[in-house]
Amino acid sequence: MENEGLELEKKLPERKRRSQKVLSIYNISIAGFLLSLGILFPLVFHILKIGGNVFLPMHLPVLIAGFFLPWELSGLVGLLSPLLSFFFTSMPPVPTVFTMMGELLVYGALTSLLFRNARLGIYPALILSMIVGRFVSLLLNWLIISLVVGKNFDFLQVASALFVVGLPGILIQLVLIPLLVKLILKEPSLVRSQRVL
Numbered sequence: 001m002e003n004e005g006l007e008l009e010k011k012l013p014e015r016k017r018r019s020q021k022v023l024s025i026y027n028i029s030i031a032g033f034l035l036s037l038g039i040l041f042p043l044v045f046h047i048l049k050i051g052g053n054v055f056l057p058m059h060l061p062v063l064i065a066g067f068f069l070p071w072e073l074s075g076l077v078g079l080l081s082p083l084l085s086f087f088f089t090s091m092p093p094v095p096t097v098f099t100m101m102g103e104l105l106v107y108g109a110l111t112s113l114l115f116r117n118a119r120l121g122i123y124p125a126l127i128l129s130m131i132v133g134r135f136v137s138l139l140l141n142w143l144i145i146s147l148v149v150g151k152n153f154d155f156l157q158v159a160s161a162l163f164v165v166g167l168p169g170i171l172i173q174l175v176l177i178p179l180l181v182k183l184i185l186k187e188p189s190l191v192r193s194q195r196v197l
Helices: 002-022 025-047 059-068 071-089 096-117 122-149 155-165 167-185
Strands: none
Touching: 025 059, 025 071, 059 071, 059 096, 059 122, 059 167, 071 096, 096 122, 122 155, 122 167, 155 167
């Protein structure tokens, strides 16, 4: 019993330190900034009449969040970006907003887990997250279209929208995000801790 008590005492401070690290002012500030970009970027693209479904502007801040924030916060940035964008601008429309919430949640959280925790390289973490997120979107689209709306699910149409229509945005992400991450990581004043266990 005494050993169990000692182990519990050791674990509690560790959990407290972890929660303090996740909810630090620095991390919350970065999360808030990227969340605001996740709302602003699509709005700018809409005003300029540039296809958001082609260039995927909301994805950029969420994926970047995964490289610099704990998975809890980067996942939250992904979850809230489409939701708050919908509340403020009515974009993305229903039911796309719900599938994007799941997709971007995976982007943010998984990128962080793979890069910061599992210590994968920038490209493997980015590519795996993008693939898994799109399959999550496929699953959510099927659930909503088939079970909630009650319509026939056109797999090819949805898959085409995710993998083909958005190809320019995917290419931009694969080129721009690694460059930005490398530039930021080279400047110590811009990032406190590159990776955490």
